[in-house]
Each structure stands twice: as structure tokens, then as C-alpha cells.
Amino acid sequence: MKKKLAIVVPSMRGGGAERVVLNIVSNLDREKYDIRLILIKKEGPYVKFLPQDITIIDLNSSRVRNSIIKLIKELNRFKPHTILSTLGHLNLVILGIRGLLKGRPNIIVREANTPSVNLNGLSPIKKTIMLFLYRSLYPKAHTIIAQCKSMKDDITSFFHISKDKVIHIYNPLDLEKINANKSIEENPYNTDNINILAVGRLTYQKGFDILLEAFKIVTKQVPNTHLTILGEGGLKEDLLRKVEELNIAKQVSIVDFKSNPYPYYYYADTYVLSSRWEGFPNTLLEALACGTKVVANDCKSGPKEILQDNKYGILVEELGAAPLATGILNSIFGENLSQDRAHYYSIERIIKEYEQTL
Known part of the structure; x- marks a missing residue:
């Protein structure tokens, strides 16, 4: 039986994380996965390159925080075995609503930036809040994907997370x-x-x-x-x-x-x-x-x-x-x-x- 996989991303704008998502959804084995790509807003130049044999859901929300109720309803309608999220704020939201999701899906989050440097660019108050949220919610993930070895080390030390929970997978190139x-x-x-x-x-x-x-x-x-x-x-x-x-x-x-x-x-x-x-x-x-x-x-x-x-x-x-x-x-x-x-x-x-x- 195919595994139900929900991939959640804010949009398909022209960034590195969106390109990785495009490569993943285009190349995962269709015999193994029933893929549903959930977009907070269906926009961006990569939309036209998305494969036609997956289900694409547009929550049509301007911000992640405005989409939470729609996101919960859509995930509970689909009841995925696994949720893959990539991009920080959305990762936190999905981990935050974990208790409201039917079937207790595995949540895998992919970190898009090096946390210690990325969060240091915030104001002291914002940094304190975000650090609290990451340290509280990221341990609830089934797996955290870092993009390289040095990012894995940064995540484990900066967020105080067990090394066993974090793996590194390099970004794919469609040569x-x-x-x-x-x-x-x-x-x-x-x-x-x-x-x-x-x-x-x-x-x-x-x-x-x-x-x-x-x-x-x-x-x-x-x-x-x-x-x-x-x-x-x-x-x-x-x-x-x-x-x-x-x-x-x-x-x-x-x-x-x-x-x-x-x-x-x-x-x-x-x-x-x-x-x-x-x-x-x-x-x-x-x-x-x-x-x-x-x-x-x-x-x-x-x-x-x-x-x-x-x-x-x-x-x-x-x-x-x-x-x-x-x-x-x-x-x-x-x-x-x-x-x-x-x-x-x-x-x-x-x-x-x-x-x-x-």
C-alpha cells in the first residue's frame, strides 16, 4: 500500500528551499507514495514546473498564521502517514498543531538555514521567543533534516537536541x-x-x-x-x-x-x-x-x-x-x-x- 505523504511549503517562489521541494516531488517513487503538496499560497515561478500526477492543495492564505485552521482541516482530511515541512516558521506551526492531527502522523522537518546565524539577526526579544519555540517544538519532530554536516552540528548544539534526532541530507541536483x-x-x-x-x-x-x-x-x-x-x-x-x-x-x-x-x-x-x-x-x-x-x-x-x-x-x-x-x-x-x-x-x-x- 502506498504511503500518504503530505509536503507542506509556503509557496513555490524562486528560492533554494522551493527548488529542493520541486526536485523531491518530481522524483519520489510514485509506486511508494501518494503525494499531496499543500501550499499556503499557490504562487511563484516554480508552480508551472510542478508535476501533473500529484495533488496540489492551495490554502490561498497570505500568511502562514492565517492558514492554520485550513491546514489542520486539510491534513485531517488527507490523514497522511508522514508530513514533510521545509522552512522554519511553517515547521514550528506544524509541530505546534501536532496534537490536533488525526492518526498521529510522523512529522519530518527540514531546516533551511543555519540556526545560530539566522536567529542572531533578530532583535533580542524576537530571538528569545524564537529560540524558546524551537527548543520546545523541534524535539517533537520525528526527524529533523539538516542540509549538511555542519548544519546538523549547529542544530544539535544551538537547539539542545539529541544528535540521534537530526540527520543530514544534501540538496539534490537534477543534473x-x-x-x-x-x-x-x-x-x-x-x-x-x-x-x-x-x-x-x-x-x-x-x-x-x-x-x-x-x-x-x-x-x-x-x-x-x-x-x-x-x-x-x-x-x-x-x-x-x-x-x-x-x-x-x-x-x-x-x-x-x-x-x-x-x-x-x-x-x-x-x-x-x-x-x-x-x-x-x-x-x-x-x-x-x-x-x-x-x-x-x-x-x-x-x-x-x-x-x-x-x-x-x-x-x-x-x-x-x-x-x-x-x-x-x-x-x-x-x-x-x-x-x-x-x-x-x-x-x-x-x-x-x-x-x-x-
Whole structure:
């Protein structure tokens, strides 16, 4: 008999967690699972890529907290064996309503960010409240999925949770899809330039302000460089102002989200991950899958594990514009180290780990 699996996610916006959910629901064995994807709001660019052979439920709520009653009713109507939730606030809500769910389903939560760094960005009062909620509710989960080994260690120590409850499963890469799409469109760059790429939501976490300062340093030594930042978010106007202040407007492009970003990776000369912190950076994996040279800040968590220190790319150990600029310049003038690292994260391998856990 198939296991009833409910996967709950706020939306299908263009973030890393949503891309992981898309990969999971597209590749789980249909002979084993009856899948119901529950969206707090059915929106975002990944909606059109969802498979047609699963049931999709739209709670049509603007916020997670406004959807709680609808969520309880839907879960009790479906009566899943297992619930998989991914993204912090929603994880807490599902664990909080656990006692109201029929059939006592196993609840598996996937943590999207490194907690110690993510919560430290909150005000003292908010941090105290969130820390209390996590430490109270996360132990009630059947399993907690961390995205890498260092995140697992962070969760167990920061939330005071037994190591036996936390496992790590790396994010999956659909290499077949990436290879099929990376060169089907024209080169988006001016080939007279050395083209640098960064991808991600335009938020403080992603460190694009640091990247712009680093890129300014790079342009002084390599004038024919061009930086493309691919993403959307609340800091777009701030970043555009910084571009003007640094007098690099002619050498920087901020491009909105693309449903097929792979040509941007494939044709770039170097990909840069400038994040202050991460969960496990999908964009770095995608760049490696496209065979692109990579530079990454050694932030919590993920880059060090992905790049194996400096084996598969350049790891910048100190956060700041000058060290990042040095890393970018070393990449521009250095060899490509990416090799076949991306195959370690192939979806065929990772989906088996998810199925064993589910």
C-alpha cells in the first residue's frame, strides 16, 4: 500500500528551499507514495514546473498564521502517514498543531538555514521567543533534516537536541535537467567581457553589498569585467544606489529571476557566492554542475563541505570586500577546479536518502 505523504511549503517562489521541494516531488517513487503538496499560497515561478500526477492543495492564505485552521482541516482530511515541512516558521506551526492531527502522523522537518546565524539577526526579544519555540517544538519532530554536516552540528548544539534526532541530507541536483537547459539559449553576456555571476534573493544574508565593493576592487585590476546579479528581493533599490555610489553602473546588471538560469551559469567565467550565511547553497552546486569556476565565502554552512576546502573552487576564509576581491581575481586568472563534483549531489543518489527517511 502506498504511503500518504503530505509536503507542506509556503509557496513555490524562486528560492533554494522551493527548488529542493520541486526536485523531491518530481522524483519520489510514485509506486511508494501518494503525494499531496499543500501550499499556503499557490504562487511563484516554480508552480508551472510542478508535476501533473500529484495533488496540489492551495490554502490561498497570505500568511502562514492565517492558514492554520485550513491546514489542520486539510491534513485531517488527507490523514497522511508522514508530513514533510521545509522552512522554519511553517515547521514550528506544524509541530505546534501536532496534537490536533488525526492518526498521529510522523512529522519530518527540514531546516533551511543555519540556526545560530539566522536567529542572531533578530532583535533580542524576537530571538528569545524564537529560540524558546524551537527548543520546545523541534524535539517533537520525528526527524529533523539538516542540509549538511555542519548544519546538523549547529542544530544539535544551538537547539539542545539529541544528535540521534537530526540527520543530514544534501540538496539534490537534477543534473539531467541542468545539462539539457544550460546551453539551449543564447549566451546572455557580452563576450568581450570577463563575466562574473551571482545568484540569489536580494537580501542582507546574501552579501551582495560586500560583492559590489569587492567587484569595484576587481575592476581596477581587470577593467573589462562585468558582474551580473540574478535575483529579486527587497534590497534591489539599495543595491542599485550602491552601484551608482561605487561608479560601476556600466559594469553591473541586476537581472530579475529566470525560470531557466542555467545559461547564465554555463556561460559565466566565474560564479561568486558572497553570502554572510547559508543553509546549503544550491546556487553553488548549480554553478559546479554547469562546469563554472566558483568562488565562495567560507560562511556557515555548506561551502567548505561542497568545495572540500579549496579542492573544487576558491574558498574565501575571511568575510570582507578585499578578501573576496582576491578570491575573484585568483579565479579569473586560475584554472577551473570544478571537475565532476556536482555528480556527488545527483538527484538519483539524494532521493534514495529522502525515501529511506520518509
